Amino acid sequence: MIAEILCVGTELLMGQVLNTNAQYIARRLCALGVRVLYQSVVGDNEKRLEEAYREALSRSDLVITSGGLGPTVDDITKKVAARVAGKELVVREEAAQMVKERFGQYHRKMTENNVSQAMFTEDTQILFNPNGTAPGAIVPLLDGKFIVHLPGPPIELEPMFRDQVEPWIMARTGMVLCSRYIRIFGMGESEVDMRLQDLETGENPTLSPYCSLGEVMLRATASARTEEEALSLLGPLIEEIRRRLGDVIYAVDSDDQGSLARAAVSAMRDRGLTVACAESLTGGRIASTIVDIPGASEVLRGGFVTYQTQTKTQLLGVPEQLIDECTVVSPEVACAMAKGAREKLGTDLAVSATGIAGPDGGTPECPVGTVYLGIASRNGVRAHRLQLSGSRDRIRTLTVKHALHILRKEAETAPAMT
C-alpha cells in the first residue's frame, strides 16, 4: 500500500504552525509497513486543493489529509474531496449526533454553520472525535482508493488515527502493531544514541528515539500477524536496551502516557507515602504536575508557592536570619523550605525548589540557572544543587523534572509505611 500525506491549512503554509501531524502520520504508517513517497501542504484554496488531491491520487492508493474539517468558510477539505470523488455532501445523521453531543458536553451554542461538520458523502465511513467537534472520515473512491480526513489539532488527530485509522489499515494489510515506550532521564540524547546506534537501524522491530527537554523516550515497535508474535519480537530488544542503559530507564510502558510524574506518583502510592511541595522559582508547577496524574489525591496533600522571599518565612517558617545569612538561593533555605512544608502538612515526604530562573537576578556567585532542591523525609532533609542553563521556562521545566526524579528515587528507597 502506498500512502500520501496532504496537510491543509494556510497557517501551515505561513509557518504559523509546526507541522507535527505529517511526522506523526508518516512514522505510524512507516511502522505499519505502508510506504509514504510524498508529503505536501496546501492552503485553504479550492482550486489548488483539488489539483493536490488529483495528483496525490494519481500516484498513491491512500491520501490522508489533516485539517480543514471545521465549520468556517476556510474549511474546504471535505467539500473538495467530495468533488474529486464525484459525490454530494449530505448531512449524515450519526455525524450530526456526534457534533450535537460535543456541543452539549462543551455547553456551547451550536451555531448554524456547525451543521457543515456533519456533512459527508453517503458512503463515507465516519470517524468519532472524542476530543473535538469535527468528526473524521474515510472516503471511498470509485477506483478502490481512499481519502482519509483527520482534524488538524494533534490532540484530536493522534488518537483518531491510532484508535480508528490504524485498525482499518491493519485490517487491509493484515498486520498488527505493538509498541513499548522506554523512558530515560539523566542521560543525554547523543549518549543514548551512541549506545544504541546499531539497534536503531533495525527494520522490525523498529526503535526510534524522541527527545524532550532533559528526557529521551524510545519507541520500540514490532509488526507481525499476531500480537503475541509482535511482543515476542520486542522482548529481547528491550532486555538489550536495559543491559546497555541501566538505571537511567525509569519506566517501560505499553502506552506513551508515561512521565516522571506518573513514575513518582506510583512509587509513592505503592508505598502509601504522602508528599508536600514548597516552591519558589517553579511557582506551583511541581505540585500541578503531580496533580496531572489521576489518583494524585492519594499522594499529594498540598503545597506552598512561596515566590516572594517573605512568604518563605510567613508560610514555611524559614528563619529570616537564615535567609539573610545564606541568601534565599542556598542549600540551607532549600532544606528549611522542605522541612517546613513537611511539618505544616504532616506528610512523609516534602520537596522544595529555590533558584534563579532569570532572565534577571543572576550574580557571579549565583548565576541564572542555579537551583537548589530540598527533599525532606523521616530520615531527615538534604539539598541537591542543579546548575541549569537556557530560558526561564527551560530552567523551570528542568527543575520540575529533577524534583520528580528525586521524589521517585526517595520513595523507592523509603521503607514501606504500615
Add this chain to the structure above:
Amino acid sequence: MIAEILCVGTELLMGQVLNTNAQYIARRLCALGVRVLYQSVVGDNEKRLEEAYREALSRSDLVITSGGLGPTVDDITKKVAARVAGKELVVREEAAQMVKERFGQYHRKMTENNVSQAMFTEDTQILFNPNGTAPGAIVPLLDGKFIVHLPGPPIELEPMFRDQVEPWIMARTGMVLCSRYIRIFGMGESEVDMRLQDLETGENPTLSPYCSLGEVMLRATASARTEEEALSLLGPLIEEIRRRLGDVIYAVDSDDQGSLARAAVSAMRDRGLTVACAESLTGGRIASTIVDIPGASEVLRGGFVTYQTQTKTQLLGVPEQLIDECTVVSPEVACAMAKGAREKLGTDLAVSATGIAGPDGGTPECPVGTVYLGIASRNGVRAHRLQLSGSRDRIRTLTVKHALHILRKEAETAPAMT
C-alpha cells in the same frame, strides 16, 4: 513573488525527523511578503525529485530546497536541479575553498567524495555555510526563475537563509510586512467566524483565526512599501473587529507572545496590585502560569495548593463545618479559600479554584467539570461557577484560563492603589 518549499530526504518521509525547516522558511518568507502556496517533501529518489522540481517550477517563481547537499550517493538535490536547469555541474573554485577550509577547521580529512560538495553550475551564486561543510546555492534558470539550495540541518539552514537568502529576496521584492495579533477569550471559534467572515476574505490586510483551547487569536497582516503604510492599513480593520466583538478581546499585540497570563499580570502591575492563589483542582497551575511571565514577582506574592480537603482548613482556615455543610466544591468554599489566601498573604487580590477535574469523583448534583472560582478583593469576595467538560487536563487548563480572565477583569475595575 510566489515561492515553494521542497524538502528532500527519506528521513522526513519516514517521519524520523520533524520538518522544522519548512516552518522556518515559510514563516520568514511570509514576513517578507512572499506568498507560499505549496510545501512538499520527497525522498532521495531522482525520478520523483525531478518531477517535483518541474511541477514546483510550473507554478512558482522560486523553489527553495532543504537537504541533500552532502557528499553521499543519496545527496541528489543539486544534481537533479542542474538537470532541470539544463546545465552541467562543475567544480567551482570558491566553493572548493570553502569546503577545504571547513575540513581544516574541523580537523577532518577531506575525503575525495567531498569534492561533490563544491560542484555547482557555472552561473550559480554560491552561499557560504559558516556551520557546516556543504555550501548553499542560488541557481538561476533560463525563464528567470530560481532554485535555492539550503543544507538540511537547521543550525546550518537558518543562518544561511537569514543572512544570505533574505537580503537577496528583499532586494527583489522591496516589500515590508506588519502583523497585529488580536486575542479573544470567551467566544467560540465559529461565533467569531460568523461575525468576521467577510473580513477574513480580504487580500491586504489578511485576517486569519487560530484557535487554542478556549481561545481564538486573529492575525491581521498587511504588506506595503513602508511600515507606516502597512500599519495604516491595519488600523481600520482592528477598529472594525473591536466594534464587532467587543470586550471578549483581551489584547491586541504586535507580537504573538500575548496570553491571558500576560494580560492579567500587566493589568495588576499597572495598578500596583498584588495577588495570591488558593488552588485545589488546578494544583498550583494558576500560580505557575503567572510565574511564567517575567516580572511576575512584582505581582504574585505566593499561593497555596490545598489539594486534599483537610488542607483547605489547615492552610486557609476554611471552617470544617462550612465544608461539611456546603461540600468542598461549592461557591461558599471557593469564597472562603480566596478570602483565606488574601488574608494569610496580605494581598490586594486573591483567586481560588475548587472543582472536580475527573475522571472520577462526579455526582449527579456535582458532575465532573463543575468548578467554582473565588475572587477576593478589598471590595469583598464572590464566586463564579463554571461547567466544563472533556479530559481532566482540558478541565484544569480551562479553569486556569478562566481564573486569569477573572483576575484581569478584577484588576482593571479596581481603583489604582497609591
